[in-house]
Amino acid sequence: MSLNDAITLPTRSGTRLDVRPARETDAEALSQFFEQVTDDDRRFRFFAAADRVSPQQIAPIVKADHYQTESWLGFSDRGEIIASGVLAYDDEGDTGEVAISVRADHKGQGVGWAMLDFLGRQAEQRGCKRVIAIESRENSAAIEVERDKGFIPEPFIGDPALVILSRTF
Template sequence: METTLLLPTRSGIDLLVRPASEQDAAALTDFFDRVSDQDRRFRFFSAGAHINPRQLEPLIHADHYRSESFLGFDAANEQLVASGLLACDADMDTAEIAVSVRSDYRGRGVGWALLDFVSQEAARRGVRRAIAIEARENHAAIELEREKGFLPEPFDGDPTLVILAKYFR
């Protein structure tokens, strides 16, 4: 995906979605400061008050084949309101998906629309399954993913985590 596309949400927000680049580092840093502490912990599995350079790196330096970092902007005000990451394994068999939504945009269909878009992108790239790794306490994300056809699977070695998987073929 090289261009920006318009992605409508169920609440009427139009998202402009495009791949992230190195020039988006400051915007992503600011974005993750507007994500709740709990949601940031769920996304990165760490409790830092801010995103650190190691966490930011895959978001601004995707290879555009096995990995892609998508940004969602509210078309009405051009503010960054969502981030979605697609990271495929070396065999292009499994793709991990991670989505974050700015706190003031939660519950408005933004996560729903971006998760759907990123999982469709995984299927378009030919992967067999998309997964999301969630903390078991992240009920909102688990419910959203289940509504979008992801099925729970155990996460071997860590009972506090669960894998939600969607199979394409």
């Protein structure tokens, strides 16, 4: 699927979001994208404080196996990456875990909402019974979006700094 074959998702702000699977050739653009994500959002996505995302962190995003992991990129109408979303399935395929990042200058435009809806539909079409997001309790913006989308918080056993938000189908 090329960018021309991407799926166009509606956002509440009217921002056009073209989504397609990530490819290995996206590695450099994805690295630049993560430089335009807020420091907090980068920390929340990778559970580590760093000024940059390493090539070792980019590799699994652009080399998804399409069995246990799917990785999607959202592009602006100018062809720039403005969102990244990963959907990782458990061994049984019953649960899919989502992780989404949105470029700082596109936050608040419904891009994260659109990606969350899209990834949820992908998981449901694959037969998942549940979608989860593991969040830092400090990440109030993501928790609010997920709760607005019907996700229910649960404790993360073993780490009180984290929370699981889940939605069942």
